[in-house]
Amino acid sequence: MSVIAIDLGHRFGRVARFGPDGGPAVTTAELTVDGVLDPVRVLPRLLGSAPAAGDVPATGPDRTAVLGRPVSDGREDELRYVVERAGLDVARVVPDPVAVALHYQAIAEGVDHTVLVCDQGATRLDLSVLAIAPDLTVHLVRTRSLRLGGDDWDAALAADLAGRLPDGVDAMSAAESLRRALGGSDRATEFFDDATGVRHEVALERSDFERAVAPLREQFLVGVAEQLTIAETAVDTVLLAGGMCAAPERRAEIEALPAAQGLTVRCDRPELAVVLGLLTLHDFGVLRVVTGPAVRSGPGFAGLDTGYPRVAVDPLLDPEPAGAAATDPEPGAGCPRVEDPEPAARQGSSSTGTDAGRARQTTAGRHDGAFEAPESEADRGSSAAPPSTDPPPPTPPSTDLPHPEATYSHPQSAEPPYTPPSYTDAPSTPSPEFPATPPTGSPLDPQAVFAVPVDQLQTLRRGDHLLVLWAWPAGALSARVRWRREGSVAGAGPERGDDVCRRRVYEHDGGFDLAVGRGAATVTVEALVAELGDGCEGASSLLVPAAPTVVAYEPSVRRRFTGRAASVTFTSETGCDLPEVRIVHSLGRFRPTSMAEGNVLHEVPAQRLAAGTPLTVEFPLPATRGPSWLVCFPADADADTDSGIDIRPTALHRLRVT
Template structure:
């Protein structure tokens, strides 16, 4: 796999070398803009011939991961350009996400908010990313500013006015001097005038800083504005782009008042994007979404829940091996749904033949009749069990079966256990899912064999796993060959401890997940609460010819209650007093804790890296009621931290409570 970072002026290609270390090749895109003209820029990265051709350099794996700016990039055009260059595009990733991967800011179980400062040749892009423990990266907001290298070169060209010979391009000379200066204190370049005479130009660090001082100030103001903007609090700043490699950039951001207590990282910022693209191979289930975090959605917003139309007044009948429940007819289905439940009169008693016809027995409002069916106002009449089926078969939806209900007439043998009718990839039913038309008749055009309904077997899925996302679960699995849909059942376990379910979550449920929706969303999102849940997933696939029916099951343990703490310091006449407030939204048994005070720039990771100032005894922490402890804080100079750790060394792994700070930068108390 190769990583390709296309900028406006430069392009970089990264590969994993034989020793496992990444190697990066940078190419100047003369006469082409890598962002606006990727079709012209990509061939420049691989030589005169497009990548993947016989004349190109040998590339054992043409699969590529592409980076795209968070603002201003066009993914479709970039994909087409890469495919025309002979590359197999595995994924297109926003540049800020690649930067976060380069710095290791994305990992399972990590919950943080970072600000990515990417200052390249044309723009300064500031992007706030929210990283959640389930390997989801959310692009909260992005802002672009015309503060790139071109603006630096223009300011330097103005400062060089009067020093350049006639016929020398000032912007070109300023760019060469700026790049030659790099991280040194002085640079020297040779230029030619209009007559071909060579002249020597010099530039020192002090002169460069004077020329670009206004631009540097505007850059710091833009960064400070993002750090103080409303929304999630940023705890880390990541630097990327060639201009962020200039000396002093990291220290300038750390000195901002809005960045006090934050972590600022700058390691190979000019290669951050392409190295992050190569690191993507370690994150096969990474999920990237845009915009601020939405409010919790209903489980059935995008997936069909079969038992929604069931009569909830009747108690559910638990069957050790229930028949799969078919999908309701879609609104555009021309055939009205016919329920198999016993017809009743208006008073609720069972109807008889003397009660007379009713306009309709279906609970749903009337819909237009099919072209060859009876008129809309014609009453429905019972059909004898031995009657011939109608010319147009009716799609039936079984209601809740009662013990006293006689079995419905079955014109054909019942389907085998765990079978259902086929469904097309678009999600519309391709045939009746319950006992329907007589043998030899289908709801589709019989002349088209591709539309004939076929029985599908319920087969187990592979690699079933679930990741916690608060009240939701991200369910992932590997689809068997030929499966286009899967049936998912879940049941909340009682007496499992942990936080309770969110309001309105049923104890158990079932839905049908389409493969195209699963692949688009990167998994199946279920709102099941925070307690323990048993999942059962079975894929619906064509009969493979072997006996492999069944389902895959997974028990997801309850999520540990979360206890957040936040220290604060205030001054009194007798010295400084520190207070730590503990809160839990669900209530739990708080274990014994130790509050550690540590000096230095780095946050302590254990009680051995600081001094224990206070011990919190084990006690019950009610839901929503804060517990505040106070203690004197010694007088110190320089940065210091207040961090809580379990008093028992084994409690970090044995306790069912998750102790975490409200924000990492809040732990820094000076």
């Protein structure tokens, strides 16, 4: 399948797809109007200028598009609407910082770290903190947006060039040309025609440029350092994106910050980071993008109704009108949101008595760009929750979008208004027993159904929850999911559950979420189809082993009169028997992956580790030159597997002790 990736920015638009040689083919166009605020006028021209994406077939998989969404101004419903009008099927919309993380391969199964994405384009600097979980869940923790882009650099340089430019030359255009020509050199020269057509030579020295933009550079570095300092979970990697971050000195400036010492700063084709990251989305079928709770508007926050956490704006750099702040219209704004991977509207699955079902009804049904049909009292039943207070469906997107930065008007579109689809799935009801097949007339489906096994049944653990995944049989629009605990745990909640999963909700959430605790459980899934066909009735079952007990450790180094002393602190949320552990010291740029790659400095004997009580061991650390690491390994390579103990660092970058 050939996927078309579309990245609409304020000043530049990019379209990419895989070429005949298997590599990405990217087309970049400078926009005459704001692409984020007026995609209706921009997108058709952008697609027409891209040879790889210009000829879109009427049907087939080559019509699939993935979209990037700016965290500060982008509106998902409008992006979907415009792209679908252009004849493409929208497979998914993801925030730009997530696409950047995909470009740098920072998202992978089993990876658990926190990154800061610095995206500086023509108009804004977006600083986004992403928490990446091992189960391919990306949490958009926080985004701060500053009006500190390339246009501000050009304005500062244009003010410095006042009096040196010929009459009739646009100062902003001249400043942009000189800035780009300067690049990493010490001097740049450009030629400009005055009002009479006479050509003049204008030179720009590196020292003059640095003096003109010094205050802006300082504000950029202060913003980055602030995000690195206030992050609840320590950031271990900084990812650069946007045309302004392509400057040769940008990476070195961040690496020199005290708050960035020991961190990894990555810069690889930053101007194409978003669109290249979008092309890799097809490799992440279960990628989940979750946003944190919305921040209430107040002083220092812009009232951006984007569906993401409110974006903090520096009031000195980005003053907003007095009426810009807005309160959160959703009563459930404190709940996390999950990005919708499909353009269709979703209706949250009603619970059948489990906590997971109630959570999905609260969160999965509320997502960006979703349109939900009203539910009648008869549909809800006597045991349903109070009527929803969600805001009404959004009005059709308009091409006349006011924005404080816009200096042009947007004509009204002559197209008919967009009418979103609606769905009226009947809610499911709990079943106290586990019959082989649902009875005729059951609220599981409006007609008699057959229960058939599913394929590729698997689960991914996320703390006390399981993400259940399977391949849907042809014609199945819903499935029945049952689970039971293996072994009783005091105070662990219900021992079994029975729920119904709608296919639309499953595809929206990237799987089916079950709150089953950390113990072993048996999960049974059967798809519901109207016609049995050549298959047979039955169900697929999977025994999920108990989650291992996590023992986190963190090394530290202190200097003493007799030399350096190292300490390692072990903690666990639950009590466990810690196996014998060896602390290995290794030299070099790369973290050791086994005891053979370093020297054993200390052995921690097997002992009981109380819940929440830290265990700290100290030992001398030899004097070394260059980077070195302290990593803990079980003395017996199979000890952590056999004992159900997972020994892992609190953060990978903290293992580097020099």
